[in-house]
Amino acid sequence: MFMRNAEYLAILAAGLFFLASTNSYTQTPNLGMPIDEQDIAAWDIDILPDGTGLPLGQGTAGEGKIIYEQKCAVCHGVNGEGGISPALAGGDPLSNGIDTGKTIGNFWPYATTIFDYTRRAMPWFAPRTLTDNEVYSLTAYLLVLNDIINEEVVMNANTLPEVRMPNRDGFIVRFPERTP
């Protein structure tokens, strides 16, 4: 009898501990449906500066130039000098003024942002229709237009994050106390 009471108390204590430790969960509706990462893959398109998220595939500037002239030049200019949409290549030194036009060459700190934005948002009329190889090729071409890589360099998941952008160290974190 004594043992049975002790067992009962132990079970009761364990149950109370369980309730206490999961209290924050039981207070909310918990209506999110579990989902596997592979079922999110079509939406999970962000590329991080260290290359996380870059897909298989590759491309070079020569292939990129052909795609650029077909799908990009109409808005961004034949040589990336800008048009209805912003310039992508060239650009003045940033010390020319606070309103200096920002290009990939004079401003963008990470090459991965080129791949990310091109794949998710371009071309404006048909976003997310480019193949991963086409995006690698366009990224390579834009880097060549800005004299950052040579024409023969192949862009892929290994080489793209290694590209050192000219303005990589040109930034000051505005609110360091709020920036992890």
Next chain:
Amino acid sequence: MNKKDSTRVWKDLGPAAENGLFDRRAFFKGGSVLAAAITGYTIAKPLQAQTLSDDPWSGSAGTPSGPYETRSRFENDVVRTMTNPNGEPRSQQSRTPHHMLDGTFTPNGLHFVISRSGSPDIDPEQHRLVIHGLVKQPLVFTLESLMRYPMVSRMHFVECGGNSAPMWSPEPLDADVQGLHGYVSCAEWSGVMLSTLLEEAGIDPTAKWLIAEGSDSLALHRSIPLSKALDDAMIALYQNGEKLMPGNGYPMRLLVPGWEGNMNVKWLRRIELLDQPAMSIYEARTYAPILPGGKAYQFYFLQEVKSFITRPSPGLSMNGQGLYEISGVAYSANGRISKVLVSADGGQTWAEAALQEPVLSKAFTRFRIPWQWDGGPAVLQSRAWDEAGHVQPTRSEIVAARGEASRVPSLNGFPSQHYNGPTSWQIDQAGEVKHVYA
């Protein structure tokens, strides 16, 4: 309560600053026999003595109210101005007409919108919000499921990081308050605290950032510190009591109170917890203002303390000497507005304005002060302080720290971002109001 005490009349408390500014309490304490009507700003036809009779609209029954009320046809010119009225394949910016509004809410039809590829036509029953990345269990939510969650309602302003960009011009642009400051609005947002959903998914201890991403054609995404997400971020479902407007993210948007408008991601469909920022185009390029010398600020999250006068302002000219109310809005990402000063002599002398209650954190605060216009030249300015002790910089202070555009931009241009200096309205002897630097 004595009816007279609640009437807003002019009590002769004496001037509080030069050029006609009265003590802020003058409007709020009754009891004086010196009651004077507040002069309107633009009166097309001065009222003349006449014998009153029924007007045409009083002689028969009016129009029955419809299922969704629309405003009087006489108010149809109170509209947003648009930067891309023909819908070319680029951003469309719609500016709030502050000079036509009062109070602290922005009506939903007049809330500013910056839309980079239009508003997607989202079926709320098909829409999904997924939370994944550095979490114990990735989760997907429907709108129906979110409607079951405990909700909060909060008044918050949303301001584009590029609001007031024309103020970077080296010469004052001939523009009104809508053109200069139209990319800020304030609404009551209701929805589910993001922290609730993140805790259900289980936050991995290595998570430091998250990205929020929309279901618009550009899949716009921004990186947000996890600390902000857990502090006061909300999945907003309602705007001023009704479901979000399409331009403001229907059926759900992220609200990061007080932080750069672009981070309040609309048409929200995905949140991914990360150990690093994604460096999306908007944090890597667009909202990273260049500083004098060529460095650039990165992660300029906060919309710092700011104020501007909405009445009088260009387009609302004076109508003869007399007593007027100067009115405007003030707001800060750092909490409540604690004080607003107003000058009528270009910043030489200042008087403290009354703050309309309730004064709420990270929300518009309406300020008001009585002003006797003597018909002479005047330059009106306002400066705001917040409860964290930040003060709106003078124009010379902000230009010294941040520079000026190298050339005069168009009103639609964005030579830089995050201008929070003062705005000066010059009043000439004809009563016309013009934007100047002072």
